[in-house]
Amino acid sequence: MTLPIETSSSSLRSESACRGGALGPAARGHLPARAGVGLKPQHFQDILDSPGELGFFEVHAENYMGAGGPMHHWLTRIRECHPLSVHGVGLSIGGQEPLDAAHLARLRILLARYEPEAFSEHLAWSTHAGAYLADLLPLAYDGRSLRRVCEHIDEVQMALGRRMLLENPATYVEFADSTMSEADFITEVVRRTGCGLLLDVNNAYVSAVNHGCDAAAFLAALPLEAVGEIHLAGFAVDRDAAGEPLLIDSHGSPVADAVWTLYEEVLQRIGPVATLIERDHDVPDFATLAAEAGRAEALLCRMAASTAEVCA
Numbered sequence: 001m002t003l004p005i006e007t008s009s010s011s012l013r014s015e016s017a018c019r020g021g022a023l024g025p026a027a028r029g030h031l032p033a034r035a036g037v038g039l040k041p042q043h044f045q046d047i048l049d050s051p052g053e054l055g056f057f058e059v060h061a062e063n064y065m066g067a068g069g070p071m072h073h074w075l076t077r078i079r080e081c082h083p084l085s086v087h088g089v090g091l092s093i094g095g096q097e098p099l100d101a102a103h104l105a106r107l108r109i110l111l112a113r114y115e116p117e118a119f120s121e122h123l124a125w126s127t128h129a130g131a132y133l134a135d136l137l138p139l140a141y142d143g144r145s146l147r148r149v150c151e152h153i154d155e156v157q158m159a160l161g162r163r164m165l166l167e168n169p170a171t172y173v174e175f176a177d178s179t180m181s182e183a184d185f186i187t188e189v190v191r192r193t194g195c196g197l198l199l200d201v202n203n204a205y206v207s208a209v210n211h212g213c214d215a216a217a218f219l220a221a222l223p224l225e226a227v228g229e230i231h232l233a234g235f236a237v238d239r240d241a242a243g244e245p246l247l248i249d250s251h252g253s254p255v256a257d258a259v260w261t262l263y264e265e266v267l268q269r270i271g272p273v274a275t276l277i278e279r280d281h282d283v284p285d286f287a288t289l290a291a292e293a294g295r296a297e298a299l300l301c302r303m304a305a306s307t308a309e310v311c312a
Protein backbone atom coordinates (compact mmCIF):
# COMPACT_ATOMS: atom_id res chain seq x y z
CA MET A 1 0.00 0.00 0.00
CA THR A 2 1.02 3.62 -0.39
CA LEU A 3 1.33 5.44 2.90
CA PRO A 4 -0.07 8.93 3.36
CA ILE A 5 2.44 11.75 3.64
CA GLU A 6 3.69 12.29 7.18
CA THR A 7 3.38 15.85 8.39
CA SER A 8 6.11 17.40 10.54
CA SER A 9 4.83 20.84 11.45
CA SER A 10 6.65 22.24 14.46
CA SER A 11 3.89 24.61 15.55
CA LEU A 12 3.79 23.08 19.02
CA ARG A 13 7.49 23.44 19.69
CA SER A 14 9.57 26.51 20.24
CA GLU A 15 13.26 25.74 20.01
CA SER A 16 14.23 29.11 21.41
CA ALA A 17 12.39 28.24 24.60
CA CYS A 18 14.66 25.24 25.20
CA ARG A 19 17.65 26.20 27.26
CA GLY A 20 19.55 23.08 26.37
CA GLY A 21 18.74 23.13 22.68
CA ALA A 22 17.61 19.54 22.99
CA LEU A 23 15.41 19.64 19.93
CA GLY A 24 17.71 20.22 16.99
CA PRO A 25 16.86 20.07 13.30
CA ALA A 26 17.93 16.43 13.07
CA ALA A 27 15.23 15.52 15.56
CA ARG A 28 12.34 16.81 13.45
CA GLY A 29 10.49 14.09 11.60
CA HIS A 30 12.22 11.17 13.29
CA LEU A 31 13.75 10.33 16.63
CA PRO A 32 17.41 11.26 17.06
CA ALA A 33 19.86 8.38 17.47
CA ARG A 34 20.17 9.05 21.17
CA ALA A 35 19.01 7.45 24.41
CA GLY A 36 15.73 8.27 26.13
CA VAL A 37 13.53 7.07 28.97
CA GLY A 38 9.84 6.55 29.58
CA LEU A 39 8.29 9.72 30.96
CA LYS A 40 7.18 9.40 34.59
CA PRO A 41 5.31 12.04 36.63
CA GLN A 42 7.87 11.92 39.45
CA HIS A 43 10.55 13.03 36.96
CA PHE A 44 8.66 15.91 35.30
CA GLN A 45 10.44 18.72 37.14
CA ASP A 46 13.88 17.05 36.91
CA ILE A 47 13.47 16.87 33.14
CA LEU A 48 12.49 20.51 32.85
CA ASP A 49 15.51 21.41 34.98
CA SER A 50 17.94 19.51 32.72
CA PRO A 51 16.83 19.97 29.08
CA GLY A 52 18.89 18.04 26.60
CA GLU A 53 20.33 15.55 29.10
CA LEU A 54 18.39 12.81 27.36
CA GLY A 55 17.65 12.49 23.66
CA PHE A 56 13.91 11.86 23.82
CA PHE A 57 11.02 10.71 25.99
CA GLU A 58 8.29 8.16 25.46
CA VAL A 59 4.75 8.21 26.82
CA HIS A 60 1.99 5.64 26.85
CA ALA A 61 -0.77 7.04 24.65
CA GLU A 62 -3.56 5.84 26.93
CA ASN A 63 -2.30 8.04 29.80
CA TYR A 64 -2.93 11.18 27.73
CA MET A 65 -6.30 10.58 26.09
CA GLY A 66 -8.20 13.03 28.27
CA ALA A 67 -8.60 16.56 26.96
CA GLY A 68 -6.85 18.40 29.78
CA GLY A 69 -5.39 18.13 33.24
CA PRO A 70 -1.90 18.18 34.77
CA MET A 71 -0.51 15.34 32.64
CA HIS A 72 -1.07 17.40 29.49
CA HIS A 73 0.29 20.51 31.20
CA TRP A 74 3.58 18.79 31.95
CA LEU A 75 3.85 16.93 28.66
CA THR A 76 3.28 20.15 26.71
CA ARG A 77 6.15 21.84 28.55
CA ILE A 78 8.49 18.88 28.15
CA ARG A 79 7.52 18.43 24.50
CA GLU A 80 8.56 22.01 23.76
CA CYS A 81 12.18 20.97 24.30
CA HIS A 82 12.41 17.27 23.51
CA PRO A 83 11.66 14.74 20.78
CA LEU A 84 8.78 12.47 21.69
CA SER A 85 7.71 8.90 21.04
CA VAL A 86 4.09 7.89 21.68
CA HIS A 87 3.66 4.21 22.53
CA GLY A 88 0.18 2.70 22.40
CA VAL A 89 -0.89 -0.31 24.44
CA GLY A 90 -4.60 -0.48 23.66
CA LEU A 91 -5.16 -0.91 19.91
CA SER A 92 -5.14 -4.73 20.02
CA ILE A 93 -3.48 -4.95 16.60
CA GLY A 94 -3.46 -8.74 16.84
CA GLY A 95 -7.10 -9.05 17.89
CA GLN A 96 -9.63 -11.01 15.86
CA GLU A 97 -12.20 -8.22 15.87
CA PRO A 98 -12.20 -4.88 14.05
CA LEU A 99 -10.15 -2.13 15.64
CA ASP A 100 -11.95 0.12 18.11
CA ALA A 101 -12.78 3.17 15.97
CA ALA A 102 -13.26 5.41 19.01
CA HIS A 103 -9.83 4.45 20.38
CA LEU A 104 -8.23 5.09 17.01
CA ALA A 105 -9.93 8.51 16.87
CA ARG A 106 -8.54 9.37 20.31
CA LEU A 107 -5.09 8.37 19.11
CA ARG A 108 -5.44 10.58 16.05
CA ILE A 109 -6.30 13.57 18.25
CA LEU A 110 -3.36 12.87 20.58
CA LEU A 111 -0.86 12.57 17.74
CA ALA A 112 -2.16 15.74 16.10
CA ARG A 113 -1.72 17.55 19.41
CA TYR A 114 1.90 16.55 20.07
CA GLU A 115 3.19 15.57 16.63
CA PRO A 116 5.57 12.94 18.02
CA GLU A 117 8.55 11.78 16.01
CA ALA A 118 7.43 8.16 16.46
CA PHE A 119 4.28 6.19 17.16
CA SER A 120 4.33 2.51 18.03
CA GLU A 121 2.08 -0.36 19.06
CA HIS A 122 2.50 -4.05 19.91
CA LEU A 123 2.20 -7.24 17.94
CA ALA A 124 -0.34 -8.55 20.47
CA TRP A 125 -4.03 -8.50 21.36
CA SER A 126 -5.80 -7.26 24.47
CA THR A 127 -9.51 -7.10 23.61
CA HIS A 128 -12.04 -9.78 22.72
CA ALA A 129 -15.83 -9.94 22.70
CA GLY A 130 -16.10 -6.54 24.33
CA ALA A 131 -13.70 -7.39 27.15
CA TYR A 132 -10.59 -5.30 27.72
CA LEU A 133 -7.73 -7.31 29.19
CA ALA A 134 -4.78 -5.96 31.14
CA ASP A 135 -2.22 -8.07 29.29
CA LEU A 136 -0.66 -7.97 25.84
CA LEU A 137 -1.43 -11.49 24.65
CA PRO A 138 0.32 -13.51 21.92
CA LEU A 139 -1.18 -14.71 18.67
CA ALA A 140 -0.65 -17.70 16.43
CA TYR A 141 1.63 -16.90 13.52
CA ASP A 142 -0.27 -18.16 10.50
CA GLY A 143 -1.70 -16.82 7.26
CA ARG A 144 -5.01 -15.83 8.78
CA SER A 145 -3.53 -13.75 11.57
CA LEU A 146 -0.99 -12.29 9.13
CA ARG A 147 -3.79 -10.96 6.92
CA ARG A 148 -5.67 -9.59 9.92
CA VAL A 149 -2.63 -7.85 11.44
CA CYS A 150 -1.76 -6.29 8.08
CA GLU A 151 -5.34 -5.07 7.63
CA HIS A 152 -5.25 -3.50 11.08
CA ILE A 153 -1.89 -1.81 10.49
CA ASP A 154 -3.10 -0.51 7.11
CA GLU A 155 -6.14 0.96 8.89
CA VAL A 156 -4.01 2.54 11.63
CA GLN A 157 -1.52 4.08 9.21
CA MET A 158 -4.28 5.48 7.00
CA ALA A 159 -6.22 6.86 9.96
CA LEU A 160 -3.16 8.46 11.56
CA GLY A 161 -1.59 9.61 8.30
CA ARG A 162 1.80 8.25 9.25
CA ARG A 163 3.99 5.17 9.44
CA MET A 164 3.77 3.23 12.70
CA LEU A 165 6.35 1.04 14.37
CA LEU A 166 5.35 -2.48 15.41
CA GLU A 167 6.96 -3.89 18.56
CA ASN A 168 8.03 -7.52 18.81
CA PRO A 169 6.39 -9.08 21.89
CA ALA A 170 7.67 -10.90 24.96
CA THR A 171 5.89 -14.25 24.96
CA TYR A 172 5.45 -17.07 27.46
CA VAL A 173 3.65 -19.62 25.27
CA GLU A 174 3.82 -20.63 21.62
CA PHE A 175 0.94 -21.93 19.51
CA ALA A 176 1.01 -25.39 17.98
CA ASP A 177 -1.06 -23.92 15.12
CA SER A 178 1.63 -21.42 14.12
CA THR A 179 2.93 -22.03 10.62
CA MET A 180 5.55 -19.26 10.59
CA SER A 181 8.31 -18.17 12.92
CA GLU A 182 7.83 -14.86 14.70
CA ALA A 183 10.69 -13.34 12.71
CA ASP A 184 9.18 -14.45 9.39
CA PHE A 185 5.77 -13.17 10.49
CA ILE A 186 7.15 -9.73 11.40
CA THR A 187 9.23 -9.60 8.21
CA GLU A 188 6.13 -10.23 6.12
CA VAL A 189 4.07 -7.65 8.05
CA VAL A 190 6.76 -5.02 7.46
CA ARG A 191 6.97 -5.94 3.77
CA ARG A 192 3.20 -5.83 3.19
CA THR A 193 2.34 -2.71 5.22
CA GLY A 194 5.48 -0.58 5.07
CA CYS A 195 5.39 -0.20 8.85
CA GLY A 196 8.62 0.07 10.81
CA LEU A 197 9.91 -2.11 13.63
CA LEU A 198 10.21 -1.14 17.27
CA LEU A 199 12.86 -3.64 18.26
CA ASP A 200 12.53 -4.58 21.92
CA VAL A 201 15.80 -6.38 22.64
CA ASN A 202 14.65 -7.42 26.11
CA ASN A 203 11.46 -8.93 24.66
CA ALA A 204 13.57 -10.88 22.18
CA TYR A 205 15.77 -12.22 24.98
CA VAL A 206 12.83 -13.06 27.27
CA SER A 207 11.01 -14.95 24.49
CA ALA A 208 14.15 -16.77 23.39
CA VAL A 209 14.94 -18.02 26.90
CA ASN A 210 11.32 -19.01 27.54
CA HIS A 211 11.15 -20.99 24.30
CA GLY A 212 14.66 -22.40 24.35
CA CYS A 213 15.73 -20.44 21.25
CA ASP A 214 18.81 -18.43 20.27
CA ALA A 215 18.09 -14.74 20.82
CA ALA A 216 20.92 -13.59 18.54
CA ALA A 217 19.63 -15.78 15.71
CA PHE A 218 16.11 -14.45 16.22
CA LEU A 219 17.33 -10.85 16.08
CA ALA A 220 19.39 -11.54 12.95
CA ALA A 221 16.29 -12.94 11.22
CA LEU A 222 14.23 -9.78 11.80
CA PRO A 223 13.94 -6.99 9.20
CA LEU A 224 16.51 -4.87 11.01
CA GLU A 225 16.62 -2.31 8.20
CA ALA A 226 13.12 -1.26 9.32
CA VAL A 227 14.05 -0.53 12.96
CA GLY A 228 12.97 2.98 13.95
CA GLU A 229 13.42 2.67 17.71
CA ILE A 230 14.87 0.21 20.20
CA HIS A 231 13.54 -0.71 23.65
CA LEU A 232 15.69 -1.98 26.50
CA ALA A 233 14.23 -3.11 29.83
CA GLY A 234 14.74 -5.40 32.78
CA PHE A 235 13.06 -8.75 33.37
CA ALA A 236 12.12 -10.84 36.39
CA VAL A 237 12.99 -14.52 36.78
CA ASP A 238 10.28 -17.00 37.72
CA ARG A 239 9.84 -20.77 37.30
CA ASP A 240 7.32 -22.57 35.10
CA ALA A 241 5.32 -25.67 36.12
CA ALA A 242 8.26 -27.90 35.14
CA GLY A 243 10.66 -25.89 37.29
CA GLU A 244 12.39 -24.36 34.28
CA PRO A 245 13.36 -20.65 34.29
CA LEU A 246 10.58 -18.40 33.03
CA LEU A 247 11.53 -14.80 32.30
CA ILE A 248 8.88 -12.12 32.79
CA ASP A 249 9.04 -8.81 30.90
CA SER A 250 8.56 -6.86 34.13
CA HIS A 251 10.13 -3.44 33.42
CA GLY A 252 10.99 -3.41 37.11
CA SER A 253 14.79 -3.70 37.20
CA PRO A 254 17.88 -2.50 35.33
CA VAL A 255 18.68 -3.90 31.89
CA ALA A 256 20.44 -7.28 32.19
CA ASP A 257 24.00 -7.83 30.94
CA ALA A 258 22.82 -10.39 28.38
CA VAL A 259 20.45 -7.81 26.91
CA TRP A 260 23.19 -5.17 26.77
CA THR A 261 25.34 -7.65 24.83
CA LEU A 262 22.55 -8.31 22.32
CA TYR A 263 21.95 -4.58 22.02
CA GLU A 264 25.58 -3.99 21.08
CA GLU A 265 25.34 -6.72 18.45
CA VAL A 266 22.24 -5.05 17.00
CA LEU A 267 23.95 -1.66 16.86
CA GLN A 268 26.90 -3.22 15.06
CA ARG A 269 24.48 -4.51 12.44
CA ILE A 270 22.32 -1.41 11.93
CA GLY A 271 24.22 1.55 13.38
CA PRO A 272 22.91 3.99 16.00
CA VAL A 273 19.13 4.06 16.51
CA ALA A 274 17.02 5.90 19.12
CA THR A 275 17.02 3.71 22.23
CA LEU A 276 14.61 3.82 25.14
CA ILE A 277 15.14 2.50 28.67
CA GLU A 278 11.70 1.21 29.75
CA ARG A 279 11.03 1.27 33.48
CA ASP A 280 7.45 1.02 34.77
CA HIS A 281 7.87 -0.58 38.22
CA ASP A 282 10.23 0.26 41.08
CA VAL A 283 11.08 3.39 39.13
CA PRO A 284 14.33 4.93 40.47
CA ASP A 285 15.08 8.62 40.79
CA PHE A 286 15.75 10.51 37.59
CA ALA A 287 19.53 10.60 38.03
CA THR A 288 19.67 6.80 38.33
CA LEU A 289 17.47 6.25 35.30
CA ALA A 290 19.37 8.86 33.29
CA ALA A 291 22.63 7.11 34.17
CA GLU A 292 21.29 3.85 32.75
CA ALA A 293 20.23 5.71 29.60
CA GLY A 294 23.75 7.14 29.58
CA ARG A 295 25.14 3.64 29.09
CA ALA A 296 23.04 3.30 25.94
CA GLU A 297 24.02 6.81 24.87
CA ALA A 298 27.72 5.95 25.21
CA LEU A 299 27.26 2.91 22.96
CA LEU A 300 25.32 5.00 20.45
CA CYS A 301 28.05 7.63 20.42
CA ARG A 302 30.74 5.02 19.96
CA MET A 303 28.78 3.49 17.10
CA ALA A 304 28.13 6.88 15.52
CA ALA A 305 31.82 7.73 15.71
CA SER A 306 32.78 4.42 14.11
CA THR A 307 30.34 5.05 11.26
CA ALA A 308 31.51 8.67 10.86
CA GLU A 309 28.11 10.02 11.83
CA VAL A 310 27.65 13.06 14.05
CA CYS A 311 26.80 12.18 17.64
CA ALA A 312 24.50 14.63 19.41
Ligand SMILES: [Fe+2]
Binding pocket: 167, 200, 203, 231, 278
Ligand atom coordinates in the same frame (compact mmCIF):
# COMPACT_ATOMS: atom_id res chain seq x y z
FE1 LIG B 1 9.05 -2.54 24.85
